[in-house]
Each structure stands twice: as C-alpha cells, then as structure tokens.
Amino acid sequence: MEIRSLQRSDYDVLIPQINDWWGGRDMAGMLPKLFFNHFKDTSFIVEEDEEIVGFLIGFLSQDKSDEAYIHFVGVHPDYRKKNIGKILYDNFLNKVKMADRKVIRCITSPVNKTSIAFHQKMGFVIEQGDKTVDGVAVKSNYDGVGNDRVLFKKKIE
Numbered sequence: 001m002e003i004r005s006l007q008r009s010d011y012d013v014l015i016p017q018i019n020d021w022w023g024g025r026d027m028a029g030m031l032p033k034l035f036f037n038h039f040k041d042t043s044f045i046v047e048e049d050e051e052i053v054g055f056l057i058g059f060l061s062q063d064k065s066d067e068a069y070i071h072f073v074g075v076h077p078d079y080r081k082k083n084i085g086k087i088l089y090d091n092f093l094n095k096v097k098m099a100d101r102k103v104i105r106c107i108t109s110p111v112n113k114t115s116i117a118f119h120q121k122m123g124f125v126i127e128q129g130d131k132t133v134d135g136v137a138v139k140s141n142y143d144g145v146g147n148d149r150v151l152f153k154k155k156i157e
Helices: 010-021 034-038 084-098 113-121
Strands: 002-005 044-048 051-060 067-075 103-108 131-133 136-138 150-155
Touching: 002 084, 010 051, 010 067, 034 051, 044 084, 051 084, 067 084, 084 103, 103 113, 136 150
Parallel strands: 067 103
Antiparallel strands: 002 044, 044 051, 051 067, 103 150, 131 136
C-alpha cells in the first residue's frame, strides 16, 4: 500500500464509488469538489495496485490557529480492519504537528458505533453534549434539526 497527498483528479475517481462504500447511503454530497481543490496538502489517499482504498479529508482551521479538523474519512469495505484508518490519521497528525497545531477535532453520527470506537482508540475524547444516546454524549441538532453529532477532540502533545 502507498499513501500520498490528495489530488484534484481523485474527486472523479472517488465520487462514483463512495456511496457503495457506505452500503448505498448517500454520502457523496458530503464530499464537494472544493475539498479536492483547496485541501490537498492536508488530505491523503491510500492506494493499493493504483486503486484508491482509503482517504482522509482534513484541514487546518482558518479561524482557530491552534486547531485542525478531520472532515471525512473512508476505507473501502474490502480493506477495513487493515489499519488504513490508523495510517491516514497518523499522517494527518504528523501534518498537524508540523503546523504547530494543538488540537484536532472531528464529528460522527451517534449511530456510527464503529466510528465512535475507532476515534476513542485513536485517543480522541468525546466532548460534552446536551444529551446522551446509548451512553454517548451527543450535541443535538449540531448539523441542523434532527442531525445530532458526537463531537471529538484530541489534544496534541
């Protein structure tokens, strides 16, 4: 496997297959082309035999000079449980450290138990919410009415 920085052309490869990676859920709308045009330096692709098997879209905050944000991460279903997510997060963490940022933030849906467990394993802490869902703190309506989210934070040593 090889890891590299995101390229503009990756958009045309990923978008047609992204919904399949999530079992048919409509996820492509969460990956507008602007990420491929403006955040290439802090976003990564994992390839095997020149096929994309994982990606991370992240950026350094424009408004909070000590923070970075992970917007979207995906791993092809056939390649899950092969440490691709960890490789992507480690690469982003290294980029964040080089930029002297002190905090990484990200979110997930409260129903995504796999994502919650992964983030906790990677050292992220769940931030306080205004309600609890299945024992997890959740911020209600974070992404609009009915779109509750689990908010994560990781402090960089």
